[in-house]
Amino acid sequence: MxxxxxxxxxxxxxxxxxxxxxxxxxxxxxxxxxxxxxxxxxxxxxxxxxxxxxxxxxxxxxxxxxxxxxxxxxxxxxxxxxxxxxxxxxxxxxxxxxxxxxxxxxxxxxxxxxxxxxxxDLFNLYVVTEVSTIVVSVLIMFKKDSRSLYDGMLYLITNIAAMTFFLFGLAFVYRIFGTLDMDLIGAKMHLVEDAGSLAVPFGFLMTGVGLKCAFLPLFSWLPNAHATPSAPSIVSVILSGLYVKCGIYMFIRIREMFLPALIADDLFLIIGIATGILGFMLAIGQKDIKMMLAYSTISQIGLILMGIASGGQTSYYGGVLHVLNHAVFKSLLFLFAGILISKYQTRDMTKIRGVFKSMPYVSIMAFAAMLGITGAPLFNGSISKYLIESNFKGSIAEYAVIFINLGTIIYFIKFSQIFRGGSPHGRVSVDIWKKAAVTIMGILCLLMGLTGTVVISNVFHYRVSLDFWGYVKNTAMFFASAAIGLLLYGRFFRKLEIINKGFSLELGVNGIGISMTLFFIFMTSAAYVIARV
Amino acid sequence: MQKLKEEKKINFINAQNTSIIIFFIGLYGLCARRNIIKTIIALGIMSGGVILFFLSINRTPGSMPPIFIGEVPVPADPLPQALVITAIVVGISVTAVALIMFIAMYHKYGTTNWVKAMKHRMERDKE
Known part of the structure; x- marks a missing residue:
């Protein structure tokens, strides 16, 4: 009930x-x-x-x-x-x-x-996702601003095309199994004699879900949709903090469903690494606050994907924990960006200065979120990143996590320049409800960091423990990365013309359509090869 | 031998293969056309292909709908039809929403071209 x-x-x-x-x-x-x-x-x-x-x-x-x-x-x-x-x-x-x-x-x-x-039920999932796509695109273009109209339209068309892929995959699944219930399909999966016949439905379903989650070649719609300038900041919060997680959730379920017959984890691990690295590279090049946060979402999704597709239990739960953590700190950062934009009337990071002087309380809470996302010790990001790393000991993936974290630190150093300097406006007042919302999130960032492992152990009945020296090593790694990040930013990135002017990688509908086709062909053929070998 | 080849050819042109081809024709429209209305039509073609696929899967020759006539020797699977009706309704409403959004966009930009609309938006962005 x-x-x-x-x-x-x-x-x-x-x-x-x-x-x-x-x-x-x-x-x-x-x-x-x-x-x-x-x-x-x-x-x-x-x-x-x-x-x-x-x-x-x-x-x-x-x-x-x-x-x-x-x-x-x-x-x-x-x-x-x-x-x-x-x-x-x-x-x-x-x-x-x-x-x-x-x-x-x-x-x-x-x-x-x-x-x-x-x-x-797969079909129910399709209908609900389709309807929510329409609702989200209406919310994106709620103010009917000229830019948001394009962004909402792009979002609608690309996501509906993705869901048509999903529907086709679902039809193939129905043809093979005769049911649409994910539990029943998962239970019957081991009966499939020729796993190669699952390659086509797998490719279709993963193309649909992959666009929803913004995996590597399919992420181009995300910054447009999540960072539309005129959309209210709480819409960005819902999209980036929560709605992307629906895609991740569907990915987790469908991966679980195919797991007895088709294990494509290595493939997703590579996609995750590439998504994480490209995401932070594009985030460094942004001038627009919301745009930077949206690209940062892509980069963090890469990390989550690495955790889920690692093949190890500890990393899997690290990925799940990172879903929750990312929802908290990214929501807080978008709320903070919303306050900044309404007070300063600009989205350009280079023009906003002296935020700490003008609104100290909100800034402290934003610091909590920034420490969380960069994986500073005691904050929530450090726990989930530690868990994600723990199954990768000594492989390239471990260095990839450290590298992605270094990138995260660099673009947040760029972001933190807005706190410096004196304030031209003096103190800016923020209403009490906004302060309350930001405070809840900020405290939760710290709280989830302190209790992260306890939560995983008790909730999922899977024992994870923080190895003390391992955690100390990670802490040292964080400070080393922070020092390298500061050095790199101060000596190198700040002087680069291209970083200051800003750049972005934007595909239109045709580009996204082509990348979707390529992703589908790649996914299907890779699944076929994996099933046969 | 000749007859066998002919039969194979005819067997190849069945509803399932046709539906897959229709789907990819729609996908081609999505990849290659710059006109916004044509993109929306392409989406319609794609979902049309899927609907045909749904109707043709798990069909046994000589099966009958298990309603009105009591006992049926070979009952047809009723679930795909139910799914298809839902898929058609969802497809129609999505097309309607996309067209309405296109009208609003056309009033703002005055173009039916994706590339021009994108450029337009970039210029607004710089202001």
Missing amino acids: ILYTFMLIPAVAGLLIYLVPKRQMLWLAFGLQASLLVLSAYNFVFIINNGPIEIVLGNFTKVAGISLRCDTLAAAMIMLASFIFMVCFLFGLLDKFMNNLFIFFFLVLQALVMTIFLSR
């Missing part, structure tokens, strides 16, 4: 708020979010103690019906979703754009995201 609540309550409440356009309804929506958070926390504890819940809609059998299943991972993601939505409502309590139409779309998106986390 509780599972229906997560999907229905936001949608019904959104409709109600749309029909009764009163400013007070915003408070109602916020109260609703708070109670959803409490409910999801209760659900989380219940599932840890009692095991997964499963419902089949309409009392059909599992083969024909649509099943909802909530296991520990889904419960954690649901808690994350209600938490981030609550913080967004808290942040926007006094903002003007929060009218009834906006709240309607926002709450519908929440209901859809919850359904993506719960649904175990």
Whole structure:
């Protein structure tokens, strides 16, 4: 019963708020979010103690019906979703754009995201993702600014094309297995005699999901969509903090489903490394704050992918933990960017100076997020990065994680230049709700760092322990990287013309279509080779 | 021998292979056309291919729909039809939304070309 609540309550409440356009309804929506958070926390504890819940809609059998299943991972993601939505409502309590139409779309998106986390039926997943694509593109172009119209349109077309790939893959899967339930398909997977016949559905499904997650050749839509200048900052928070994770979640599930017959982890490991490295290189070259944060998301997704596809349990849980951590610190950074843009009226990092003087409290919280994302000791990023590394001892992938982290440090050194200098405006006041939202996130960055391993051990029933000397080594590595980063930035990058002018890699619809085709061909042929060898 | 070859040829032109070809024709449109409306049409063609594929999978010759006539010797699989109806509805609504967005975009940019629209946006960005 509780599972229906997560999907229905936001949608019904959104409709109600749309029909009764009163400013007070915003408070109602916020109260609703708070109670959803409490409910999801209760659900989380219940599932840890009692095991997964499963419902089949309409009392059909599992083969024909649509099943909802909530296991520990889904419960954690649901808690994350209600938490981030609550913080967004808290942040926007006094903002003007929060009218009834906006709240309607926002709450519908929440209901859809919850359904993506719960649904175990592939076709249901397709429909929900398609609808959420439309809702997200409406949210991107909410202000009908000329730039956001293009970005929303690009987002819509590319993501729908990706979901058509997904639908075709799903049809192939149905032809082979005769059911669409992911658990049943996963259970029957070992019966497939010729794993080569799975290459085509695997390629189709992974192309669809890969574009949703923004893997290497398919990421070009992401900075446009996540960093549209005129979109409200809480939309960027939801997209970058939460909605990308829906793609990652689908990737985790589909990888699990194919695992008995087709293990393509090495392939994804390579894609993850390449995504991480290219992501930070492009992030260094940005002038626009939101653009830099969006490219940083791509780079962190590379890290998450490396963790999930490492083949080792510890790294896998490191990747899952990094999903949660990234949601927290990236949301905080986007909220911070939103405050900066509204106060300074510019998105250009080179023109913003003296932030620490003008808003010291918010700056301290932003520091917490920056320490988190760069993997500073005691903060949340350090734990998940340590866990991701732990299965790669001595291989190239370990150096790749360190290298990606070095890149992260370099672009955040560039970012931190905005704190320097005196403030021309004097103190800038930030309203109390925004401060509260930022504070919750900042404290959580530290808290998740202190309790990260305990959470993994108790929640997923998998013992991970921090080796003391290993952690000390990582801490030393962080300080060494920070020193190298400072040196490189001060001596080299700051003087480069191209870094100061800014550059980006932007593909149009045709380019994304071609990269999608190439990715599909590559994925299918690689899966075929892996299955045959 | 000649007859066998002919039969093979005819067997190759079945609904499944046709649907795959239609899908990739749509994909070609997505990759190669710069007109925004043609891109939306290409998406329609792609989903058309998928719908044909859904209708043709798991079909046994001589099967009948298991409704209205009581016992049926070979019942047809009803699930693909249900899926296809949903897929068609989703496809129509997506096309409608894309066209409405295109109209809004055309009013702002005055072009139906992706490349020109992108340039337009870049110029606005510099201001």
